[in-house]
Amino acid sequence: MAQTTDLDLVHVIKRFGSHTAVNDVSFSVAPGEFFSILGPSGCGKTTLMRMIAGFEDPTSGDIRIRGKSMIGVPANKRPVNMVFQSLALFPMMSVGENVAYGLTSRGVSRAEAEERAGRMLERVGLKGFGNRRVTALSGGQRQRVAIARCLVLEPTLVLLDEPLGALDLKLREHMKIELKQLQATFNTTFAYITHDQSEALVMSDRIAVMNQGRFEQVGSPRELYHHPATPFVASFVGETNKWQGEAAGAAPDGTVAIRLPSGTMVKGQGRVADRATLAFVRPEAIALAQDSSSLGGLPNRFEGRVSAVLFDGANSSLLIDAAGFDEPVRAVLPQAGPLAGIQVGAPIHVGWTVEAMKVFAA
Template structure:
């Protein structure tokens, strides 16, 4: 049996902790790539860093891995400060979008490569390779060359090669980005299954919202080097903290107005044109304040006449798009706001209006969520280029 399995850390301690981490490459017009990020990732958690290109998620992952050093701040792996510790001295592995498999080696030899470099005994290598190939369901492909495997199978070989070293944490940088949609969706479920079976911490970088929602125990949404919100997928989707999170995670409707009145945990929002809706208040709000709320398209009911719902607005259908399982309606309200409504195509829709028809949109007040200001500043105005484009050896944060 293998004897070098690391002893588990205390259950109460986080696997990875970032404390006010900053990374400034210098010369950036819009500030540092990562600006004061603090995170605590639990042992055995599937944690995703989600955000658009340029938000700093990959740079954050590379700092955890040791490929980049923070400009300031602390990075703790199982309570040990890793700042200044080389990547090969950290008990973590990383999987990239590029599989980087050796084409002349078999699947088993690709997986065993790192163990042989560490001079692990042959019998133990054989045992560990067999074990991990069973976990990734490639035991019957052990003797094949990588070129005879599908893209998803090659990705599982790369994953097995990282996991066979039994790292305390595995970092994954958009590993499914090169796969087609159907295979990517299948691999999302496979990755979650494998993570559950091996029980180690996964830190996963992606720009794909559906991918993060499908696999993660928790998600950190990043924007322009800052973390806008951290929470379980359902919380981030159902109760976005900022307008950026609401707009980036799925489709969301943003409605602005003035708080006409406040009573305990509810308020009345004046939308203009005589329309008012009831909104739940989470935290102190003052009458007269200008606020913005979000409501998801699937939470809205579309009717051809008014309802008695506490939240209802009148509008005109501008566009109708059939999506298979649902139909998307774009409605311009009487106050000029464009809203999206998803209605299931299961025969339960209250109305199926055509373009140009007047309709009413209604929803439960519990499905409205008032937003706070974004953590990140607005983008700087574009400036003329004054330095050469990044070359093959450049490091560009994303």
């Protein structure tokens, strides 16, 4: 029977003295899956990755790779390879020697190691680069060498510790796509940690959002973005508008009426037991119009004025001072139509559906 998971963590806890860095985390990763752990600095994600790699031992719980417990198995005996943010390439070696290093360390003959390294370099788009110095490569090429060095050993699992963090913005955007394509080509299981939500959303099959040592939610990028399970996920994944208020009535279908501090009433969806609430609306879910009648079908409709135009090409947005809101409402700037060239100070109407506003207990 085929193994159904490549990685399983079962109630893993890691304590450093009185501090609990990882608090009862359990999850599984399927063969060929690109699984990301997303969270802010200090949330425990690096500690979790180091335990999977074998650099740290869990205080309790189990870590299994293809069904076999790794407790007590040293890092160099695990079917795992790791790509670090620094890449850790050897500058005194050629590209080919870097890729072949792990093979020769395992007793593979030099001739076979060179042949396998050459084939791997060709597969990652670096054919003919074997004799070059790694110091002569671009940042993206060095990334591919680091990936090749891992994949040539045919590991069950590749761990990636924020490998794009040191790249400039344009190269990072390019490498997100290239890394996902490489993973799909080799069909190798990737476990990736990052604090950059864009990296996780673009590349991952599934994402675990981590906060203070725990997983807040595990799901597909679409699930996390459109159906956050907690206020932290709603705030951390993607841009959003966030307002505090009080529940002022709920319907059986999950519709909740919220009274903002100004007294303004809005309607959203959620299961709220307490009166204190947090409400979230994505900027792209906010409809814009020059007159209120164009938003007639929306239950949440407000008049305001543009306070700022944040131009960022296709991702540009507006900040709108809307009546009854203490903070500006952020909405996506249309790329075409009568509102595309709107200026600061212009009147505008905003609105959104009940479904677009996610409501949680504060």
